[in-house]
Amino acid sequence: MSAPIKTPAADTLPRPAGLAGLASDWASDQRTFKNVSWGKAMMWIFLLSDTFVFGCFLLAYMSARMSTTVPWPNPSEVFALEIAGAHVPLILIAIMTFVLISSSGTMAMAVNCGYRRDRRKTALLMLVTALFGATFVGMQAFEWSKLIAEGVRPWGNPWGAAQFGSSFFMITGFHGTHVTFGVIFLLIIARKVWRGDFDTERPGFFTSRKGRYEIVEITGLYWHFVDLVWVFIFAFFYLW
Amino acid sequence: MAHVEAHAAQHVAHAEQQQHPIKLYLLVWGLLFVLSAFSYLVDYFGLQGFLRWSLILIFMMLKAGLIVAVFMHMAWERLALTYAILLPPLLVLVFVALMVSESNYVLFTRVAFFGTGP
Numbered sequence: 001m002s003a004p005i006k007t008p009a010a011d012t013l014p015r016p017a018g019l020a021g022l023a024s025d026w027a028s029d030q031r032t033f034k035n036v037s038w039g040k041a042m043m044w045i046f047l048l049s050d051t052f053v054f055g056c057f058l059l060a061y062m063s064a065r066m067s068t069t070v071p072w073p074n075p076s077e078v079f080a081l082e083i084a085g086a087h088v089p090l091i092l093i094a095i096m097t098f099v100l101i102s103s104s105g106t107m108a109m110a111v112n113c114g115y116r117r118d119r120r121k122t123a124l125l126m127l128v129t130a131l132f133g134a135t136f137v138g139m140q141a142f143e144w145s146k147l148i149a150e151g152v153r154p155w156g157n158p159w160g161a162a163q164f165g166s167s168f169f170m171i172t173g174f175h176g177t178h179v180t181f182g183v184i185f186l187l188i189i190a191r192k193v194w195r196g197d198f199d200t201e202r203p204g205f206f207t208s209r210k211g212r213y214e215i216v217e218i219t220g221l222y223w224h225f226v227d228l229v230w231v232f233i234f235a236f237f238y239l240w
Numbered sequence: 241m242a243h244v245e246a247h248a249a250q251h252v253a254h255a256e257q258q259q260h261p262i263k264l265y266l267l268v269w270g271l272l273f274v275l276s277a278f279s280y281l282v283d284y285f286g287l288q289g290f291l292r293w294s295l296i297l298i299f300m301m302l303k304a305g306l307i308v309a310v311f312m313h314m315a316w317e318r319l320a321l322t323y324a325i326l327l328p329p330l331l332v333l334v335f336v337a338l339m340v341s342e343s344n345y346v347l348f349t350r351v352a353f354f355g356t357g358p
Contacts, residue, residue, distance in 0.1 A: 018319065025320035033321050044325050055332040059339050066343035069350050076283050094280040101276055105269035108311045115259045217258060217313070224311045228304055234276075235300035239283050240293070 043218045047225045050178075054229050057171050058236055064163035073159035075238050079143070093238050096139050097230065100179075103132030104227040107220045114193065114216035122216060123194035129223065130186040133179050140176045144169075171233055178226050189219045258313045268310045275303050 015034065016024055025032055033041045065072050076089040083091065110125035147168070151158050154166040192198070193216065201210035279299040282292055309315040314322055 015318075022319040022323060025318060032324075034318060036317065036321055041321070044321065048325050048328060051329050052332070055329065055335070059332070059335060062336070063339045063343045063346075066340065067346035067350065069347065069354070076286075090280065090283050094276075097276050097280070098273065101269070101272045104272070104307065104311055105265065108265045108269070109262070111258070112260070112262055112265065221312055224307055227311075228307050231300055231303045231307070235279065235296050239279060239296045 037214060039214065039218050040221070043221050047221065050225065050229075054171075054174070054232070057174060058232060061163075061167040061171060061237065064167055065161070068161040068163060070161040072161050073157060073164045075240075078147070078159065079238065090238060092139060092143055093234065096136055096143075097234055099132050099136050099139070100227050100230050103129045103136070104224055106132065107223045111217045111220045114213040117199065117213065119193050119196055119199060122213075123190045126186050126190035126193065126216070126219070130183045130190065133183040133186065133223075133226075137176055137179050137183070140172060140179075144172075168237070171237060175226070175229055175233060178229070182223050182226050185219055185222060189215055258316065260310075260313075260316075264310060268306050271306060272303055275299050275306075279303075 015021055025034060036044075079091075079093050080087055080089045081091050082088075106125050107129045110122050110129060113121040113125060152165045152168070154169055156162045157165050192211065193213075195202070197204075198211050198213045198215070203209060204211055276299075279296060282295050282299070287295065308326075314326070
């Protein structure tokens, strides 16, 4: 296979850095995101739109909690568990937080291994990430069943403001859905990595175009975003 | 699978972007654990009032910053992308201000007209 001929046009002038670079990148008649592929730029823009979705959920929750005349249920008590006879506040949520952060760590490692073209390690680390994600969803299912059994409904609950249930199911439900899709996304890409698709430049199933290891980083962006959203949910819904 | 390995070896020489030392990832990972533990302890020790809210917000922003900057590689992107992604969410803060004012008004009307206030 002969290497493609590279024209030297790309290295005419060095691109300015800092604010001057920002202005020149956004100036007219050129590609704005210079060293970012379309896949990565689109994932970032999708994540930006998702930020607004979750932003609106948290805002709706804030408005409901601020405007209710009935006391808000104390999350510290609602999400407490009895472990070995001891009453531990918020423990399940804390464990879920640690599980999600661990999954973010293994994902970061997977991206690193992907760029080093270590396909076995990359695929395994992505599988571990998916496993952590599935664990998180499982714990969330446990939490939902526990609360439903205790009588929490979107229209009411035994402890106080009726909006608690609707806010809780809406916010954690949407986040859990994101985690679930993330797990599926991870499994699909991990399979491709394991099979060596990005080393043999095997054509994609839908696009018939060869993939690159960058897809691992793009998957990682989505996964870290899911973790990021949980940081805000943890702070505003569970701790506040 | 032998051809996969051979092919992979060919590409190793290519300089890829967003390649950073593993040590940095491990450090950030550890910091995220510590910060999460701190924010859990805020609840565990039952801190209340201004101290509670400020600590929750500080730990939240630190965690979010670490994830976006290091795990999502935003610290190494060109400003064109960084500003395009990080500035628009700040507008949500305007929305927050609007809704705080609105919620206060809704609470006022509920207390004034339904008389169920505290």
